[in-house]
Amino acid sequence: MVSFSVLFSVLSESLWFHFRQMTPVWASEHGEKAVNGYAIGYSLQPTTHREVPAMRTRNVTAPGKLSRRGFLGGVGGAAAALTSIAAEAPATSKPSTGGLPHGAPLRVLPLLVYQIPVRRERTSWRPYGGLKSREDVAAEARRIKDELAALCGRAEFPVEVLPLAMVGNDAEAEAGARAECDALLVFASGGAQHWLERLAASGKPNIWFLRHRSGPFYLWYEIAHWRFLRKNEDTIKEEHMDAGDIVVDEYDDVLWRLRALYGLKNARGTTSLAVGGLAAYSEPGQRLGPAHAKDVWGYTITPVADAELVAALAAARNDRNVMQKAEAQAAELLAQPGVTLKTERRFVVNTFLAVHVLKELMAAAGAANLGVAHCMGGLIGQLDTPPCLALSLLNDEGYTAFCHTDYTHTPPGVLLRWISGKPSFVNNSHFPHHGIVTLAHCAAPRRMNGKDFEPAEIPTHFESDYGAATKVEYRKGQALTVIIPNLTCTKWFAFRAEVLDSPAYDICRSQMDVTIDGDWRRLLAGMQGFHTVTCYGDYLREVAYALKRTGIAWENVSKEA
Template identity: 45%
Template sequence: MSPKPLIVQPVLAVQLYKPHPQTSWRPWGGIHTQEDISKEQARIQDELKKLQADSEFAIQTRPLVTLSDPNKAAELGKADHDLMLIYAANTDLRILEGLTNPAKWTLVFVRHKSGPVYLWYEIAHNRYLRKTVDQFGQPGVDHQDVVVDRYDELQWRMRALFGLKNTLGKRIVAIGGASGWGAGGQKAPEISKTCWKMDIQTVDYPALGELIKKARQNQSLVKYCSDLADRYMKETGIKVQTDPQYIRNAFVLNEVFKGLMDKAGTDAITVNNCMGTIMPLSETTACLPLSLLNDSGYTAYCESDFVVIPSGVLLHHISSLPVFLNDPTYPHDGMVTIAHCTAPRKMDGENYEPAQIVTHFESDYGAAPKVDMKLGTKMTVIDPDFDNKVWLGFEAEVIDNPFLDICRSQTDIQIKGDTDELNAQTRGFHWMASYGNYLRETGYALKKVGVGWNNLSRPSKA
């Protein structure tokens, strides 16, 4: 399934002013004639086309609307867009207030040097955001929702909102039901339904067992999966160190998982209590199928831990990359080991990292990938708290891929931030990680749903 595009409604808020003798008759701003307006309309349309072409996520831009009527502004503010993008040239405050619908997202763009200077470059903060007092007073927006000149600043905010749109209301198949790690995680499924509006579709193990049994009795499907597995085992970068039949069985299980998602109309799945339950049914483990699914663009997680799953769905859609649900260890000396048996190989979205296919560690059974992540790669790491009140995040760098007696995919990462502070502020249990730095996008998205953000890698204020 393709992610839903971010639907953007651009509006040029502009009007022309007539001269009056011996009085101030025009506000600040470089748009004075109808020709100026036409040039600005063309400029905005060209800029938005370039923004769409330069973005790795889907943007659907509605036709540019130019207006100066407060009633029309209020009507447009109620339309079916996701994001109102206001080019606040020189109209009065009522236009901006009418366009700003607190039930939707709003960005205000003002020009300093990227074109004719805008009036609202001067007064966006004191009149629009603060209503001529010291406190913020415009519902639905704050200081981070105003952008001056730079389309890269617009782009990362849109990337965050695209990720948030595709997280809110996400349908996910939960084999064995929804759960949450530890005593603190017991409320996580309910939080996922209320805060994140997730649609959790439970599939019980008896039903899964029947599907696996049926799949394994389908000789044409078994042959198809065996052929896929045999080609996979011969791929460059793959080293097989487990019984090949476990891998062939994993490809059958992979098809069963895909069938469940197709039936539910989604591309997200999680497996609860997978080790002792799936192994007798499938004669393999879920580790490799979950890795394969993430490499194919799905979001697939073990353990059904809904403390961390919303962060995985969000980070996946923000980054447009596979994400790695992992067990953290104890941070020390500026580094920490993250590990699990289900890591994707296609972490950068294009290239496959080398992997040894071994057994799942705790059971010494089945097929699990030991993925070696690329040394020197920057990563985003997210640690959600049990209460979904303040998430923690930091930037890291891959420094080693050891082979310890722990979960198979294991990576040592260098922490960009204070190790002691990380140990003091860590909450929850599982972490989520991706290649690249998406900390600011994550924090911006979280603010929109009322969740706090502790960016451990943010530069310290002097």
Template identity: 25%
Template sequence: MATKIRKVYMGVPVPSWPKAGFDINIDIQNIEGVLADIQLKSELDVEFVGGDVVRVPSDVEELKKKIVDVDGILAFNLSSGVGMLFRGIVEFGIPTILFSQPYSGHDWSGVAGMVKAGKKVDVLATSDYNEIFSRIKLIDVIRRLRETKVIYIRNGGVDPTYAAQVKEKFGVEILSVQHERLLSIYDSVDQKAAEKEADRWIDNALKVVEPSREEIVKSSRMYFAIKQLMEEEGARAITINCLGLFGQNALPAYPCLAFSKLNDEGWTGVCEADLASTLTQLMVGYIANRPGFVSDPVIDTATNTVIHAHCVAATKMDGPNNSPAPYIIRSHTEDNKGASLQVLMRVRQKITVAKLVGLDTMLISTAEITACPDVDRGCRTKIATRVTDARKMLDNWSGELHRVIFYGDWIEDVINLGKLLDYKVVFEG
């Protein structure tokens, strides 16, 4: 589905900036050509619609009547004195970007205050129209979130109040599913397909340490069962109380391998029924077009290091269309059962570390992978990362334990997405 963005051109009837007697139609004609080129070159499926000219307050009211079924608004101030008009457009509640080229006026100066007031708005004050690409991407992320369904498997289901709040703020739908339904699908999975999948895992591994082939086959059956459940529900993400349910013998296999492969394929699988990390992985993952690695962080102030460890890790941290990292098939650390991966991630890779806290704060930091520790403690996949100030991180830690790691530096995009989704960004360390 195309991301639909409404074009709006603002200019008062008698402008003073950029100069007296300026004809805004000159700029409109130029911008129309630029946007047509952007739509053609964009890697995203984007459609610019409209092209409304707003000059007086009544034009804003007319626009409000016409503006339906769009994902965002791209507004251009072509003269000074359009601040009131723009504020009226922002009040529609649709993610809105103001493009303010040099000498077009001073109305860019009011946007920061709107952001602080919780309005869904951002501004580009630039002569480079190519910067529009970056904001198109964020509007596309918001559209994808609104179309995303998350399956939640845990005894008792999701808190309905929390689910309603997530739906209202981010558009993400959370669906509670009983684990018995997953078991029923698991029992129907073709055994030969599961064996073939298990052999693929084994053949591509550097080695297999603890699990038997039978255990890997069970994990492969779990992958097919989870994927079928997601397809039946039209879900893009799933999170399961894996530790609790497996410990109660309510699951025949851990979903670690299943989540690894789902994340490799561009879906989202998150352990421990952790909705905050699931939402984080969706939001930053949609920006980066690559999976996240949910981790248990370990801080070592002596070496200014944070070690991130977990038993679920994608092998394609660069994204689904890229080469996999080498891996070893291991058991789940905490009980030495099941099958999981020890993924050898890329050393010297810069990473972004994020965590959504509540619905209004995103914790964020960057680091660099310095090693993949091979020690018989902690979860199977481990990366040691060099941070700015481990002691400061320790002293100011919040947001419970888990963090989500992504290859690359996505700080600026996360900040700008926050302006359109009304969350604040807090830097850790």
């Protein structure tokens, strides 16, 4: 194990080298001027130690030269504090275990980007900012550590915050850009613009945290927009970040962005089981969906032929233990409070047999998602029930299981499940009118808040009037996220909604009339696609934040939260 003395020695040598090679020169806030041959304006420029004027301090060997002993004596306390923080173990969230299974944790590297100004006589030498000394930097590092620990304590999803990295020179910026993590959380207190540009170009999402009133003032709170994003011009020039990646003071705004990135991480690379082969609900979806899922989302799609499914079902029916388990599971479901059987009990048993087979096929493929082709026709005969109740049960366990093998609605369904930590309900859209629209399908999850089961009837599938489906009673007044992906996989429409009622029209069994919180006429005029993805809660901003990293267009007719 590396001793503290060795770490201190390495850090001290690094700081001494950096102090000699990268002393900052700053221009007046009122404009650029030439200093030592450089035209600058709040841009860090390298100089040699001979260009630095004498410092007002002890332990100097000559005007303009600070002795190494004096430097190390002054840096001792602050360097020890920074080394201690760098050696800290990662902070991790502790999400509850009572809901759906969690995904892989989001690994976040926080970085404090800083520069300590050096006094220069008869010219402007210091920028905006409250970090004026090594002690200030060490105190800020401790503050960040405590704040991130508190942030992890509030995260309901798995997140691992790595030890704070310090960025005060080119090498440290490069190390931060190359770090193995999922995202960078950049505390941009000061420092060179090209350091921040290197981090932004790392290929990892960058979230900036700036201080206005939450602690020592950060220089980049002043100049993030015009200097970093616009490169001193009127239009955005930065290619890797936008204003939506920058947070001021509020850690809640960091948390929801991390939630979005956690969802995106777990949605990408999905292995999907296509039971019955590829059979989208539209010609564009059939033609474009599979390639879109693979190219944009990194999906692996594993088809399951009808013959393979039929053979697996036959083997299960001939297995006494499997059949006894299916009978017991059916009895357990029907005994749950709020569950009312409105069809023949045998269809519920057949459903649990189907669930057993589907889960075995998914396990063999390493899949967490499945779609079922021909769900309104041939599959009913194979299962001796429509797949509706089986899909509902799988979604309630944390899988993503949808009607049709349609890769227009599968990616938004998977993304929303991981962002929200709740089941996604894929359903049919209807004609918006008077600020209302109906959403309905026969395969609705019951565990809509991710923990508790909503009351539900188990009737037949509507179109076939056969087998077992679900009619869920949704909570009146419940906020919803609603996404309608188009059929060419290029755009998602979205709005915030509220459950008005769970009616009983002669349509797909699980139904909700919802009020559209937004410009429903705009939705009506421009709506594309057909199948809709819905979940409990408002996650529009998270979905939008994740989606901008995919190249898919986003049209939200609701006001931003």
